[in-house]
Amino acid sequence: MDVSVVICTYNRSYNLARCLGGLARQEGVESLLWEVVLVDNNSRDDTPRVVETLTRSLPLRIRYTFEAEQGLSAARNRGIREAQGRYLLFIDDDILVTPSWLRAAWNAFQNTGADAVGGRIHLDPNVSLPEWINRDLQGFLGYQDYGDRPFVLDGFEKYPFGGNMAVTREALVRVGGFNTQYGRKGEGKSRRELFKGEETHFIRRLARAGGTIVYEPAMLVYHRVEPHQLRPGYFRRIHFNAGYQKGFLEGVSAGRALAGVPLYLIPQTFRAVMKWLEVAVHRGPARAFRQEMNVGYFLGILYGSYQRHRTNAGGHR
Numbered sequence: 001m002d003v004s005v006v007i008c009t010y011n012r013s014y015n016l017a018r019c020l021g022g023l024a025r026q027e028g029v030e031s032l033l034w035e036v037v038l039v040d041n042n043s044r045d046d047t048p049r050v051v052e053t054l055t056r057s058l059p060l061r062i063r064y065t066f067e068a069e070q071g072l073s074a075a076r077n078r079g080i081r082e083a084q085g086r087y088l089l090f091i092d093d094d095i096l097v098t099p100s101w102l103r104a105a106w107n108a109f110q111n112t113g114a115d116a117v118g119g120r121i122h123l124d125p126n127v128s129l130p131e132w133i134n135r136d137l138q139g140f141l142g143y144q145d146y147g148d149r150p151f152v153l154d155g156f157e158k159y160p161f162g163g164n165m166a167v168t169r170e171a172l173v174r175v176g177g178f179n180t181q182y183g184r185k186g187e188g189k190s191r192r193e194l195f196k197g198e199e200t201h202f203i204r205r206l207a208r209a210g211g212t213i214v215y216e217p218a219m220l221v222y223h224r225v226e227p228h229q230l231r232p233g234y235f236r237r238i239h240f241n242a243g244y245q246k247g248f249l250e251g252v253s254a255g256r257a258l259a260g261v262p263l264y265l266i267p268q269t270f271r272a273v274m275k276w277l278e279v280a281v282h283r284g285p286a287r288a289f290r291q292e293m294n295v296g297y298f299l300g301i302l303y304g305s306y307q308r309h310r311t312n313a314g315g316h317r
Helices: 013-024 047-059 072-082 101-114 135-141 169-175 196-206 231-252 265-283 289-312
Strands: 004-009 034-038 062-066 089-094 095-097 118-122 152-154 164-168 213-223
Touching: 004 013, 004 072, 004 101, 013 047, 013 095, 034 047, 034 118, 047 062, 062 072, 072 089, 072 196, 089 095, 089 101, 095 231, 101 118, 101 164, 101 213, 164 169, 164 196, 164 213, 164 265, 169 196, 169 213, 196 213, 231 289, 265 289
Parallel strands: 004 034, 004 089, 034 062, 118 213
Antiparallel strands: 089 164, 095 213, 118 164, 152 213
């Protein structure tokens, strides 16, 4: 098998016809042997029935598998185990690939010998964004575009997003799969269910191991944004949770600390608060939203560091 496209889904059967329909319209892949591995991560909706219907109606080789352990990382690891391809291409169920997507990924691997390839993710043009979501904020909705020319990514400052990422099987064997401490779990109702960054964690491990990561702009996909992601509360939440994840899972260099909270973070947080207030007073709360998100991130680090300290000291999470 040349290529396995791995898609993980949870209670979003409404996305599957669009997602799989895009894969069915791939061009220039007649010479490739490829499959779709669809991982149902413990869905409670009609996902099995929808997949069965689409399997019968679409000209795709679809293999449905069920993963009971909740979490995107666990589901992706299940997809890796089930996949038979030499190259594994990961997309989300809310992604629509363009017709040349698969061929572009294949050509990138053949032309560069890369261990991993990432492409462009644009937001679905049929979804109207509120005016306050500028290009700077669109990255938090999955938008990624490094330009029109391929180049080698360092894996740290620039790296692929998980909604449009491809990896060789050899690289997965060499550095392992996705860390299940990271990645969204279930409905994302609790703080730890909204942990993200499993693909970033993987790519950084690959980069440290000497892997080559390439950006291929011809690998273009479109991401459908959910309505709840277009509200300010979503941006506040993901920033606080990103900080909490940093403090709780990864830890920050402590030096002098109080209850696990590095003391140097306190003045940094205070400066972030003052910057937020300054912009809010002079330019209005809407213009200060980016600074407000930064404050949330710092507060998340403080709280995550405290909880990490409690856990390491034998306290309760």
